Amino acid sequence: MxxxxxxxxxxxxxxxxxxxxxxxxxxxxxxxxxxxxxxxxxxxxxxxxxxxxxxxxxxxxxxxxxxxxxxxxxxxxxxxxxxxxxxxxxxxxxxxxxxxxxxxxxxxxxDPSSAEGRRARLERTHPAASRAMGAASLVVLAVSLVLGIPQILEQITQIPPVAEMVGTFSSPVQLPAWANISLLVATLAASTERALRLRYNWLLDGGLFGGE
Structure with missing residues (x-):
């Protein structure tokens, strides 16, 4: 810690x-x-x-x-x-x-009444479904990382002072707005699911940009 x-x-x-x-x-x-x-x-x-x-x-x-x-x-x-x-x-x-x-x-x-408690109960009563949910969350976050970081870097390097220092970067990934919004929603859901199990990774769960 x-x-x-x-x-x-x-x-x-x-x-x-x-x-x-x-x-x-x-x-x-x-x-x-x-x-x-x-x-x-x-x-x-x-x-x-x-x-x-x-x-x-x-x-x-x-x-x-x-x-x-x-x-x-x-x-x-x-x-x-x-x-x-x-x-x-x-x-x-x-x-x-x-x-x-x-x-x-x-x-x-x-606590059994909490969201974490309900998620833990699902893990006890339906372990296969629980594992599938956990795996899906991991995949969503990994995909989000691969698709999202290049687009973020492109936007950062469009800022004039940054562009003057390091040049510009063109992302090989260009998603339409609806796809980025869908990816953001899926990422939030996946990170919340992992938080209910007290799972955290500095790269996958926001620490890279959140300073955690």
Whole structure:
């Protein structure tokens, strides 16, 4: 992970109930750990990938439904035996893992009511369909990369200062407007599908141009 943001203490508020209309605006993950006294604890991470009311993206940590801490991703929340690391991309949460000092890690479980939880249930109940969806998303993003980058480079080199420095570039790929729009829509859908599984690649999922 990149540099973690400072963690501030929580306010003791209760974890809001997950609502059905929050499918693509809220991500919620849970982790079961043993406390110092051996009792079972439920740690939860609540993230609004699109940002809170003020536009800032924050991850909130809860213990048994009570707010403990807040940080802007990428964040690392200390918990018994390790830390919960949280990071987001332009399409959702790309990392929500419990990491121990020896380097082992495991992904937190998505809330069953969330979009991530529904996608995980599809993977359990219909593994073949799930694999097909994952493969389709990968193909769409690879095709988008191959067809999109030459056109983007051509547009960049049309900018006068850039053209003066490096010259112009003519893309061997020239798609009509409707095809580029269709490709963009397919790319957004594919990246969202991968985000629901916390799959992220800096090249395929926007990090190349998004600085992630």
């Amino acid at each position: 990149s540099r973690d943001e400072p963690v501030t203490l929580g306010e003791g508020k209760r974890l809001p109930r997950y609502r059905w209309w929050q499918q693509f605006s809220r991500s919620l993950f849970h982790l079961q750990l043993a406390g110092d006294d051996g009792s079972r604890q439920t740690w939860s991470v609540d993230v609004r990938p699109g940002g809170d009311a003020d536009g800032e993206v924050r991850a909130r940590l809860y213990l048994d439904g009570v707010h403990q801490a807040t940080a802007k991703p990428p964040a690392a929340f200390p918990v018994p035996g390790g830390a919960i690391e949280v990071a987001v991309s332009a399409f959702g949460v790309k990392r929500s893992h419990y990491v121990t000092p020896d380097g082992s890690e495991r992904q937190l479980s998505p």
